[in-house]
Amino acid sequence: MRLIPMPRLARLAPVAVAALAVCVGGYFVGYSAMTDMQRTHVQYVATSFAKDLAVNVPELKKIATGQVKENIANAMLTAMRPTGTVFKFQIYGRDGQLHGTSTFLSKRYTIPDDLETQRQRAVSVADTGQISFTIEERSGPRQPPFYSRIMVPLTVGQAQVGVLEVFSDESGTWPAMLAQFQQVIFQVLLLIGGAFSIPAAIALRKSGQLKVASKRLRHSAQYDELTGALNRAEFAKVAEGLVASAGQRGLSVAIHFIDLDRFKDVNDTRGHAVGDELLQNVTQRLRQLLGTRERLARLGGDEFAICQPFAANTPGAVSDLANDIVKAMAKPFQIGNADLQIGASVGYAFHPTDGTTVSDLLRAADIALYKAKESGRGRALAFDATMEAERQARQRIELGLRHALVHGEFELHFQPLYEASSDRLRGFEALLRLSDDNGTPIPPSEFIPIAEEIGLIGDIGLWVLREACRMARQWPDDLKVAVNLSPAQFTHGSMARTVRDVLTWSGLAPERLELEVTESLLIADTEKVLAELTAIKALGVSIALDDFGTGYSSLSYLWRFPFDKLKVDKSFMTDLVGDKSKSREILSTIIALGRVLDLKVTAEGVETPQQAAVLRELDCDLVQGYLFGRPMRATDVAATVLKSSGLVERKPEEPPLAAAG
Secondary structure (H helix, E strand, C coil): CCCCCHHHHHHHHHHHHHHHHHHHHHHHHHHHHHHHHHHHHHHHHHHHHHHHHHHHCCCHHHHHCCCCCHHHHHHHHHCCCCCCCEEEEEEEECCCCEEEEEECCCCCCCCCCCHHHHHHHHHHHHHHCCCEEEEEECCCCCCCCEEEEEEEEEEECCEEEEEEEEEEECCCCHHHHHHHHHHHHHHHHHHHHCCCCCHHHHHHHHHHHHHHHHHHHHHHHHECCCCCCECHHHHHHHHHHHHHHHHHHCEEEEEEEEEECCHHHHHHHHCHHHHHHHHHHHHHHHHHHHCCCCCEEEEECCEEEEEEEEECCCCHHHHHHHHHHHHHHHCCEEECCEEECCCEEEEEEEECCCCCCHHHHHHHHHHHHHHHHHCCCCCEEECCHHHHHHHHHHHHHHHHHHHHHHHCCCEEEEEEEEECCCCCEEEEEEEEEEECCCCCEECHHHHHHHHHHCCCHHHHHHHHHHHHHHHHCCCCCCCEEEEECCHHHHHCCCHHHHHHHHHHHHCCCHHHEEEEECHHHHHHCHHHHHHHHHHHHHCCCEEEEEEECCCCCCHHHHHHCCCCEEEECHHHHCCCCCCCCHHHHHHHHHHHHHHHHCCEEEECCCCCHHHHHHHHHCCCCEECCCCCCCCEEHHHHHHHHHHHHCCCCCCCCCCCHHHCC
């Protein structure tokens, strides 16, 4: 083995030391730069989120100053919709005390907290105005692989009222940036290994690798790793530049907010690998519509945004692009050997009509997007001021639902059910009621869909079932109680087990409970629902098909499912007593069908004695409506029961039950 002379080693030693110093220094400088870029991105998200909070949570100042009880504050904050990768946020007072926490229902992460450390950080942020930022790695099973925690000052108007801490899932960006950075460092270390033989080459190679590393880091900080579209922070910069320069070029600017429909179904049924490939295909199709990549961003998950400059006198170009996006996303995507059918909803907003900043425009477009999805999906809508009012009204209802569930502020009313032939009271239907802060009733048609959408219907439905059974336990044994079930309740575990547990808890005999379901439940997952309803029927509980005649009304449902009753919708009452009444013929057929299938038939919405007379003539089993009694509070049920039994005499001016209003 030939040894390298000592003088030569001595000459190479400074080169090696210098190279090592460059490597170590480069590592820390590069890592710091990467962290700074991530901090800038997260700070933008947190600052934007703080602005949204100030607008959407009217009681924010009171929450931050500790004037709202923590459980109520939590309910208010949880009503906020998640933004991008944000999965949790907390509100601290200027003294560092925690006053409110929100964890979005879609991502139930458990993040450990050192309250004293967090309190000190919050105080520091409040005093200095400097943000506190960390990137953390998962330390437990209910955490994202990588997530960031950032504290920023929280302002309402011009006043700093506290500190906002935002938790953001960085699993989609940080590992990729870290892996690229480590790869570059590894390559540089390999170069240093050859420093003693070709120091000059090392210097050249090192310079090239650092340039590559810098380029990769810049790309990671600006673009979404999966799709290559702009990320949220870079999109904001590009959009702000277009907004600032558009006027000088005689242009206007619009922002499109795009959300894929049924994408979650693809992830759930095909797997995340197919979902990722689908997102890449979606990005490619959107770029083809735009003809450029620099105005398209992936904001997170299946949400995209586009900034569109257009000639000021051609606003139709914006709606044309939005509708083209909807059409393009409606076409099947071929992934492997499968054709996947999804779709998209689009909301768009104009500068400066709908907002003067990019953050305001995104928020307005998001509101329009939500309206588009609420209106049936697969469509594009422009923002208008009425949407904002509707959104605020919806948020008030959502907040009211959460508050009512926590504090037991729902109320049950009961509408009587009578036997048509004898005017005999047979039971009551339990009806859920909710009022706003002023005591004004909110129609169930408004708050029930919201409860279903935000995932509260399971808890609310359980409360209704328990309360209805508990109250019915106090009635005479021959009276039934009917409870409506939402299709969404069948997605939360076993409904049959829930019914059994409630009956055991309340002591109500199973034959005194009747559960009402609609045809929409039967369409979604027929076999599962059939098994659940069969198990419920085996408990001794009766099952009614509600709103019969208004939906699909498939006769196959009647012999496949274990129904005991058909409830005919009140819409048939409109022309029931008219000449050549179509409703009369249909009702006659339904009642005859009930006789053949051994199903009782209930007519809803009976309001006049003439309608009641026709139903008796048709031999309808049960009747329900304002003619026989309006929905009443639980405290009024006893009086109705006593009057029906004859134990309490009616006043002379009171009409008989069959004609009472």
